[in-house]
Amino acid sequence: GAVVSQHPSRVICKSGTSVKIECRSLDFQATTMFWYRQFPKQSLMLMATSNEGSKATYEQGVEKDKFLINHASLTLSTLTVTSAHPEDSSFYICSALGQSNANYGYTFGSGTRLTVV
Amino acid sequence: QKEVEQNSGPLSVPEGAIASLNCTYSDRGSQSFFWYRQYSGKSPELIMSIYSNGDKEDGRFTAQLNKASQYVSLLIRDSQPSDSATYLCAVNRSNYQLIWGAGTKLIIKP
Numbered sequence: 001g002a003v004v005s006q007h008p009s010r011v012i013c014k015s016g017t018s019v020k021i022e023c024r025s026l027d028f029q030a031t032t033m034f035w036y037r038q039f040p041k042q043s044l045m046l047m048a049t050s051n052e053g054s055k056a057t058y059e060q061g062v063e064k065d066k067f068l069i070n071h072a073s074l075t076l077s078t079l080t081v082t083s084a085h086p087e088d089s090s091f092y093i094c095s096a097l098g099q100s101n102a103n104y105g106y107t108f109g110s111g112t113r114l115t116v117v
Numbered sequence: 118q119k120e121v122e123q124n125s126g127p128l129s130v131p132e133g134a135i136a137s138l139n140c141t142y143s144d145r146g147s148q149s150f151f152w153y154r155q156y157s158g159k160s161p162e163l164i165m166s167i168y169s170n171g172d173k174e175d176g177r178f179t180a181q182l183n184k185a186s187q188y189v190s191l192l193i194r195d196s197q198p199s200d201s202a203t204y205l206c207a208v209n210r211s212n213y214q215l216i217w218g219a220g221t222k223l224i225i226k227p
Contacts (some may be wrong), residue, residue: 006160033211043205043219046159068186093160106215110161 002028004096006109013084013116020077022040022111026106029074030096033068038091050077074098084116120144121208123218125193133227136193139216140206145186149209150182150189154202155220164190196225 003026013019023033032051035042048064050056050071058064068080080089094109105114130136145218149168153161158178165180167173167189173180179192189208193200206218 009173040194044217046214046217049214091158095215104165108160111158113158 002096002098002107004030004094004107004109006094006112008112009110011115013114016114018080018082019084019114021081021092021094021114023077023079023096023109024111025075025098025107028096028107030077030098031074031076032097033069033071034095035069035077035079035099036093036095038086039095042057044093047079058089077116084114086116089114089116101103119218120216121206121218123204123206123221125219126210126222127195127223127224128221130196130219132198132225134196136190136196136200136225138193138204138206138224139188141188141210142168142206144208144210144216145187146196146209147208147210150180151207151209151215152178152180152189152191153205153207154200155194155205158201164204193223198225198227201225 005024007022036045037047038044046059047062047075048056050069051075052071056069071077093111095106097106120143135147135164151166155161163175167177167180167182177194181190201219204219207215
């Protein structure tokens with residue numbers, strides 16, 4: 001089945017630093033990658049959608065200069081949280097859609113727990 | 118009105134009983150419907166997908182779709198404590214984006 005590997009699973013960083021989160025599709029080509037953020041006891045919030053080789057489309061209220069998304073290949077997408085602050089602490093999850101996801105049931109990465117101190 | 122609505126729960130069900138989870142959606146043009154299960158601190162995992170009216174069964178799980186009434190439900194038979202989780206309903210947009218419900222927390226009591 002389709003597998004998406006997400007790293008790191010947990011990261012603690014100091015306020016003002018940047019953190020990069022990687023998502024790799026291991027056995028299929030991810031033409032579209034969705035990046036979500038989830039705060040405790042809340043549902044998934046879509047941050048942005050990226051298609052391979054194109055600029056990401058950000059949801060309203062999400063700062064594109066703060067959350068940099070790169071989707072340069074069909075198997076790798078990255079999210080960089082720049083100048084992180086404590087309010088950016090959250091659970092970040094990627095979700096990939098490829099031509100092999102015939103039922104469009106997206107494949108999720110395992111998530112990254114970001115804590116900014 | 119939210120695009121996808123779910124009762125937040127918690128829904129408490131005795132072990133071995135049937136758990137019934139419901140979801141309503143507002144966009145009549147929606148075509149694909151999904152149920153995901155999310156354990157605390159983990160990412161969602163796909164349980165069922167359904168595209169046409171009626172029932173779809175997979176093991177202990179049955180998804181039901183009624184497009185005229187704009188609701189989709191998930192039944193879990195012979196509920197087990199390991200089924201305790203938050204169940205997320207998702208509906209797709211035409212551009213493949215998923216619209217998520219807030220989730221229903223299900224508790225299976227031994």
